[in-house]
Amino acid sequence: AQSVSQHNHHVILSEAASLELGCNYSYGGTVNLFWYVQYPGQHLQLLLKYFSGDPLVKGIKGFEAEFIKSKFSFNLRKPSVQWSDTAEYFCAVTREGGNEKLTFGTGTRLTIIP
């Protein structure tokens, strides 16, 4: 079964700092990759997704993620974070053509200090 690892459980940054959240998955075939964000007290929302093509994917609110197939990674980045980026971030993976449903990582809680 596929698995998704987010090794950073809680990240604390100051405003304007650069952000990179790690995501690694275990399956070696063709995958579809997602990042979801959950703001405090809210439901999960799609931040960005990768199916194919350019491995550098741009999402909403200035976020981007890079798919590196050789490293089984899909790290989320933002050049300059804002206080409003405080949230929990979930990486998710599904296998192209497989029967497995979307598998979520355990999440990374991001706290931005004003």
Place this chain on the structure above:
Amino acid sequence: NAGVTQTPKFQVLKTGQSMTLQCAQDMNHNSMYWYRQDPGMGLRLIYYSASEGTTDKGEVPNGYNVSRLNKREFSLRLESAAPSQTSVYFCASSESPRNSPLHFGNGTRLTVT
């Protein structure tokens, strides 16, 4: 534009009580899902319905049942609640079961005492 609507938002049950969590979507999506979210464990799939008339077990189905009432509605039932079922439950829907993004409801916070 409601999207995915879940009821109730909060619920407290005693061990052994039963209840049904309701979920409805107005996006004409084929697939619907129930997840539970627990601290440090991310989201775990309880049951899903790839299309109207079908349901399948996810990662953690024990203690739950589901009903895909029609294309819009997908309910989750706890027949005999246990403290281990204390969690936040999210319903979600998507156009297809594989690579379509999920649209989530606002969640139900359930406490079982």
